[in-house]
Amino acid sequence: MIEPAGLFAGLAIGVAMGALAWRRHAEPHIHADEAIHPGDRQAIAQAEARAFCSGVPQVVSYRQRSPRHGWRWHKYRAEPAYSSNVTVRPLVHDPHEDWALATSLGETGDAVNAAKIIEDVYGSAFAFDAEGRFTYATPMAQTSLAMTLDDFNEPLSDAAFLDGGDLGWKKGVHPADYDGASAELRRCMRSGTPFNYEYRVLRATGEYVWHRFAIRPARADDGRVTGWYGTGFDVDVFRRTDAALHESERSLRELLETAPALIWCMTPSGRPIYFSRHMREFLGFDVAAKDEPDVPRLQSLLGAIIHPDDLDRVNERLDHSLRTGAPYALTHRQRRFDGTFRWVETRLAAMRDEAGEIVQWNGVCLDIDDQIRAQDELRQAQDKLAKAGEAASLAQLSASIAHEVNQPLAAIMTNAQACQRWLAGDEPNIARARGIVDRIVRSAESAADIVSHIRALFQKSAGPRRSTDLGALVGEVRDLLAEPFAQSRTSLDIRLAPGLPPVAIDAVQIQQVFVNILRNAIEAMAASPEGSRKLRLEGAVERGRIRIDIADTGPGLADPDHALEAFFTTKVHGMGMGLAICRSIVEAHGGPLRANNVEPTGARFTFTLPIAKGGED
């Protein structure tokens, strides 16, 4: 009796029986084997095997030749329910098979029968008795190994095989594999369990080739093992492919481990499962080190390594990515093994299968602390330079104001002192003194004039108005501010209505207005998230003038009504003069400068400019 142990045996026997059953069942439908297309015979055999294994009927198409119509497609239905008592060819002692079949099969008749069924399907099989003596082996197998049954069974030591002795087939096994293979076979034979093992077999050609062996016991009715049957497959190509795969996987892993970046992976639900070596070295621990009971690993991990000021942002963005599958990129501070926080740039992307389902999140973390510090230093140096420039122009301005005011003041002082002298003597010269007092009044008036003139300078411009192309002007402004825009990662969206007529302006002053408002907006958005720093500049004709709107996406103005007044500033550094000067200039061009807040967030500055004469057509 044959015991189908495990899937392999089931399939093997199934296929074997299918092949046999085929001959039996096919008779009523199919008159001759030649009538079935050779390419479809295997499909039918496999359908039989599947039906046997699964217990479910299998239907396949095959081609059959009919004398009148040639090849035609037919359906074949393989039924699972047929007798398990299969009649096999009787064992015949064919004279020319002597060397394949032992003279005495002993109890191994069933095992040899099974081996021959397997041989039908797989082309190669063998059987041996309960002590390990071979009673059958496919002639082909013996030829390719250059060993006969006698060679297999030749005792190499006094002890029996089961007691640790070796038989001749040892010579056909790679020395490095033999001990493992023979020990496993002894174990299986003692316990009556199936043997599945891979080892290298010495071919007659002198090369060792990997084989996978599957050996099953055949039992008597009382369950006693009467013999063993099995087969071996050449798995050399598979092993070599497998080894190559292992090697490529190993080298990929090595790449991950040694790549000069901090790499980690998370499950689709966001559970970190892998830290690369650099990541472990940076953090000083491995992926599970911060696990806490009842807390998701990601949370305990982020809490341990992300700077408290960045934690909310990181959580928010990670959450967004995990929910939507969108890639994640963020610059934040991360705690190193030594407790210091370093600026890192973290990027995370979903790895998807063919169906588009996320199978893993892969992340890279780059330590950019040194770059950030260098950038900061550069920015500070630039700020200092800008402040110095501002201070220098302020000094110039105040020097010229001082000079202007000083002239009448000097005259007043000298006059007053001369007057004192005219009045001091025994005979005061009242007439001269009176004349001087008149001049003092005139000088004081002229000082007052100068002061109001300076005021007017801030309010009104007397610069020449020239016909100017607004697009070109805005382009110059964008070039001027290219550096701060790039540095702050702020985008500027310029939308000028097509065919705008030229404007009549003092180009230098209006350029100053644009620069001031845009610079102000860039600074206002410094605290906004990096991707959201957007500026929009729009220009269109409105009621005979050109209306300009400049809107940012910053926090908006705390007090829009007073934002344009001189010396009003919410900035820590700054004179609060920028927007006030803008207003003076814009008003000098005949229109107000307005500031208001917009939804959902941001500030908007609006002003109008006069259209140049002849530019309106």
Add this chain to the structure above:
Amino acid sequence: MSHMPTVAIVDDDEAVREALGDLLMVSGLACECFEGAAEFLAARRVRQFDCLVTDIRMPGMSGIDLIERLRDERAGLPVIVLSSVLDEATRSHALAIGARAWLTKPVTDEHLLGALAQAIASSGSSSKR
């Protein structure tokens, strides 16, 4: 003949010129005012001055140019600068090229008259030699 010292005043601001003229007059000095360096140089060809009080920042020829010109001509005329300019570099340059004193506007009469007296005294002693 007892010579009454004559002071030349160069300043583009009329109010300042008038005030200085009056102060010098009441202090017993003769003076002549010019609204620019060019006018003063023209007058100097026909008249003699004992001292020059000049502003620095003026349209046309500046006070510094004027002092340099006088130095180049080896005029020997003592020069007092009276200006609102606070620039230290300009001040030291003016003193280096021969200005006797640098006074900042507004100036007290004591300072100005003291500087004038010194300048005229030195000028007188040098002319005697």
